[in-house]
Amino acid sequence: MRAFLYGLRIRIKLLAAFGSILLLSVVLIVLSGGAIEKIIYFKSVNEEVDMLKLRLQTMDLATKEFVYEGFKSPSFLEKQEAAAITTFNENRDAAKGLLGTLRDVQSDKDKGAQQTVSLDLTLDSLQTNFEKLVDLLKQRGFKDYGLEGSLRTAIHAVENSGFEFDKVSMLMLRRHEKDFFLRKDLKYQQEFNARFETFKGQLEATANKELIAFLDNYRNEFNRVVEIEKQIGLTESEGIRGRIKNLFIKMRPQIETIHASMKEQNETQISRTQWLLWTVFIIQTIAGFVMAIVYAGLLTKAIKEIRDGVQKLAAGIFPDKLVVKTSEEIGQTKIAFNQFIDRLRAATQFAEHLGAGNGNLKYDEQYNDDVLAKSLISAHDKLQTAESIQKRANWINEGAAQFNEILKNDAEDIKVMGERIIHILVTYLKANQGALYVVNGADGSLYLERIATYAYGKKKFVEERIDGDAGLLGQCVLEGQTIYLKDIPKDFVKITSGLGEATPRNVVVVPLKTREKVMGVVELASFGMLEDHHIEFIERVAESIASILYNKQSSTETKRLLEESQQRAHSLAQQEEEMRQNSEELQATQEEMERQRLHLQQEIKALKQKLKETVLETL
Structure with a gap:
């Protein structure tokens, strides 16, 4: 065997010795590219989870915008069309799509899979409650539409009836009505009904049945609006608004669990990738060590340089480029090794800058066609896009926070x-x-x-x-x-x-x-x-x-209307006081006249008695 090896040409020896090492290097590059693609894929899935969170936040904002302002728009009141509803539905559909993607990625044993299913059900429940909210707000209406429109019609029927009634009491009823719509506090409904009963009692004394019927209709329409407001929710924690808020609160930990699950899968994939790469490195190192012993007396200094370079690479250190002095197999191997080092160094530097947040770095153009380069460039582009979107959102939110401090x-x-x-x-x-x-x-x-x-x-x-x-x-x-x-x-x-x-x-x-x-x-x-x-x-x-x-x-x-009503009440009080004083003076005059009448009667009686006595004396 030794003689056979010694008899081989140097080219064949080099091919035999280093062919396996080069093969392992190619396998390493392919495995590295595939592993990094998987890591990037899981990272993109994490980004989709973040996008899902953003979609749900947008749905929450759309719900609040619709409750506060959207349902008041003419397009909704007339055609049941509103930008907030469109935004809610679009983001709901997008969220459903993202959940479908997550279900495809997750396995049945994954702890985040159950949360994904639960989140999907919660999203369906949220959609149902939002549709109920839209229906309730449609019934409530605004201005001349819905129940508020009926309320206004009832108010105008009273004010334009042509009958005489206490304007101050009517203004107080309107004030309680407006206070309720402004503050959404049920005490104003109680004050309205109490004031109404007093006002109605005053009108019943005049037997004005038609005006009383108008007023009863006014009160009934107002209470109908109050009831539907209670169903909608006087605050964010009550009624259907409270149920929607609780559903959004319920979804937050579910999303966090899914996010943690995706992060765990990503970390597992990274761990597997590290284990695989280290295994390939170890195999490559052992193969190089064995071949170095076998060909110790046959290989030249160039082979030792390549071996040293491979050992440094296996130890995680980038070696210096090898000096190429020949154009035969060994020289070609050195060239390939140098190119391999350059590609790894370019990829490593790009990944380091990418991890440090340097979004302006450009990948070396001569390596743009590499699988590893394409994967890193794709990740770089996605990170830049996400960062740009996030910066704009943060900019708007920070500015809005500054103005909220002023406007509150x-x-x-x-x-x-x-x-x-x-x-x-x-x-x-x-x-x-x-x-x-x-x-x-x-x-x-x-x-x-x-x-x-x-x-x-x-x-x-x-x-x-x-x-x-x-x-x-x-x-x-x-x-x-x-x-x-x-x-x-x-x-x-x-x-x-x-x-x-x-x-x-x-x-x-x-x-x-x-x-x-x-x-x-x-x-x-x-x-x-x-x-x-x-x-x-x-x-x-x-x-x-x-x-x-x-x-x-x-x-x-x-405030102006209140001041006017107070001035009128003060004027009425003054008139009442004047009438009371005139009555007291009249009563005093009557008493004085009665006293004078009795005195005159006594004088007449005395004169008659005296006259009678005089007549008797004369006779």
Whole structure:
């Protein structure tokens, strides 16, 4: 055997000696690529679990948006169509699809499989309850639709009946009604019914049966609205809203369990991959060691260099490139070994930067066709996409949190609040200037009053009124839609806006709109482009500002009506006091006249007696 080996040519010896090592290297690369693909696959599944969580959060937000504002839109009230319903259904379908994907990945023994099935059932229950919520809100209606529309009709029947009744009592009933709709507290229903019974008792004394019938209808319609509000849920924890909230709460630990299960599978796959790679490395090292002993006297220094390089690689250390001095089999083997090291080094460096969060790194173009390179590049692209989406979502949420801190202070003066809002809005968007306007005046003479201006890092104290139909601001108020002008030419200086003579490259005007009513306008100017998520963020903030303005306006009107009713009650009390004093004076006069009458009777009686005595004496 030894003689046979000694008789082989060097080329054949090298092929025989290192063929197995190269084969193991190829197997290592293939196994590494396949293992990394599986790891990346499980990582993508984890990303799908995160996406499922995001879908459920979006469904939760859509449910809340529909409860607070969506059901009030004309499209829902007339056609039962609403953006929140569409968002809910789209994300529900997407979530169902993601659950189907997870079931395909999981095995029956997987502890997350049961949670996936349970989550699927919970999602079906959530859909059922959401459909019930939509049906209840459809019955409730808004303004002239549904039960609220019937309530308004009943109110108008009372107010337009033409009968005389106590306006103050009617105003108090309306106040309790509005307080209930504003605060969703059942004590206002009790106060309404108690006030109603008192009012009805007053009317029964006048035997006005037709007006009483109108009032009974008004009370019945109001109580019907209250009952359906109770079914919907006066708070987020009551009624069907509470059931939906509990279902969302129930799904959170289920998703976490699924996420943990996927993470465990990923870690198991990584462990198996490490074990397999180490096994291949050990086999490769043993083979090289045995062949080194066999060919110790036959192989040249070059073979020893290759052996040393393989040993370092097996130990987890990248060896230096081998010096290639020949073009025969040994030289070709050195070249292949150097290429193999370069590919592994490129893959390792890319994976290290990828793990460190360096998303701007580019893979070496000469290795782009490798299986390992394709897998890493694919993972890199997916991570960049997910990171971009997450950054935008975080940016919007962080900005919304800042504005929530401002808007939750309802008692703050609107101008002070407006200055804080426009300051933070301009700063957060890195715009150049901005202004906030509110709509004032009667319907025939509306105008925009600027309450806050901020530009170039400084607050501007500018008071200005703009006609309600002038320029971009007036167009925005009339149409109730966002206006965004991009890349304005530098010589286009005659734009009619409220931000002065400076000509920015981009101008956005967003209406402060709530309940189909434009309460004002926010105007921003920037020399940089505003992306879609910037516009979306401004519109979300504008909705919150409009709600605050609407609430302040409603509160002011309610306060005015209350003051008027108090003044009327005070006037009635004064009249009653005057009548009481006049009655007392009249009674005193009557008593004095009675006393004088009795005195006169006594005098007449005495005169008659005296006259009688005089007559007798004369006779």
